[in-house]
Amino acid sequence: GAGVSQSPSNKVTEKGKDVELRCDPISGHTALYWYRQSLGQGLEFLIYFQGNSAPDKSGLPSDRFSAERTGGSVSTLTIQRTQQEDSAVYLCASSWVLAGGDNEQFFGPGTRLTVL
């Protein structure tokens, strides 16, 4: 009965380094989302995976950002050559997707990324 989990909870890195953030969605949820919450800002959509469909990458801010979802479950968000403006809380969410419906997204606790 676990919820969405993310790791690490906190990550401090140096500018220019690559980071990987992991998300374990709720078992059976077919949709997985990544959002970013910068200090004092609202949540910003990054990317959306739904089943075997091609992901919606329309929210990724630059080509330094990429994400994968392996086996329809775990997802990894990778940020290459991190910049200070990448510092934010990265939130993952998952949901069922039923025909004709927009379903509640369950959020994980987030990964707080600090780029020095």
Place this chain on the structure above:
Amino acid sequence: GQNIDQPTEMTATEGAIVQINCTYQTSGFNGLFWYQQHAGEAPTFLSYNVLDGLEEKGRFSSFLSRSKGYSYLLLKELQMKDSASYLCAVIKAGKLIFGQGTTLQVKP
């Protein structure tokens, strides 16, 4: 654009009623969500409106008017634990598009 506007901060008294407004300038969305987020925690679902009108859920109610581009979240019998950020979001093509959130402080 898809501007979603909420007041940045609100203050209310324990036991009172507070209304948090959300206005938006987007069309073609499927529905509107309200989430609650305590500091340092994940957002949690409060309500979802698809049709115009009021959805009531215990102490929390949410209202949507598509013609006016307007929603509100109504919190009754405020408790100290209701101090949190309240996030308005429309859902479009599966993606949530959030406002900046309203930080509510409940005072004794």
